[in-house]
Amino acid sequence: MLMKPIQAQGSTDTSARIRKAHPPVDRAGLDDFVGYQLRLAYIAISRHFAKAMQAVDLTQKQTGVLWLIAANGGVSQISLARELGMDRASMMAIIDRLQNRGLIVRERSRHDGRRQELYLTPKGRKTMARSRKALEKHELWITNRFTPDEVAELMSLLGRIQH
Numbered sequence: 769m770l771m772k773p774i775q776a777q778g779s780t781d782t783s784a785r786i787r788k789a790h791p792p793v794d795r796a797g798l799d800d801f802v803g804y805q806l807r808l809a810y811i812a813i814s815r816h817f818a819k820a821m822q823a824v825d826l827t828q829k830q831t832g833v834l835w836l837i838a839a840n841g842g843v844s845q846i847s848l849a850r851e852l853g854m855d856r857a858s859m860m861a862i863i864d865r866l867q868n869r870g871l872i873v874r875e876r877s878r879h880d881g882r883r884q885e886l887y888l889t890p891k892g893r894k895t896m897a898r899s900r901k902a903l904e905k906h907e908l909w910i911t912n913r914f915t916p917d918e919v920a921e922l923m924s925l926l927g928r929i930q931h
Contacts, residue, residue, distance in 0.1 A: 813910060820906040824899045829854070831899055833862050834888070837872055838896045842885040871895055 798804050817828055826834065829852070836848055849859035863886065866872045871892035877883040888896060911919050 816909055817906055820902045820909075821899065824895055824902060826895070826899055829858075829862055830866060831903065833859075834866060834871060834892065834896055834899065837886045838888050838893070841887050842877075844883055844885065848886070866892070 814828065821827075821831060832852055833848055836851060837843060840847075845859050845863055846856065848854075848863075849856050852859070854862075863872065863874070867874065869891075870889055873887050873889055874884045875887060877885050914922060
């Protein structure tokens, strides 16, 4: 019995079959919309971020929360939710996950018994240091596509959308 040789992944034969089975989609001018281009950029950045942060096992939102707690020890969940544009329930879920991993602790405020303050644990500080290094590499992956002047202009332009 003759066996057909197995082709290497990515061979032209395989690529041709994939293209034939999945012909390109006519975007009908969708590429001309800034929002569409921003969405595609966001997807690419999110995928790279997920790979970059895989070793520390943090999502984008978890990283942002951890970062802000590190910079603002004693911050409340409500303040974090407001800063990150999230609802309280979503923030609580993130805080619960970070606490269950031993990265943060909740402490009742000495000034306002109704308020809980958030702090990094020693494990949280180590994870934050590791995530900073991964985030710096991720940021370079983005910014290396531009000159320093283009990065400054891009930051300025994106800032206009946010406000």
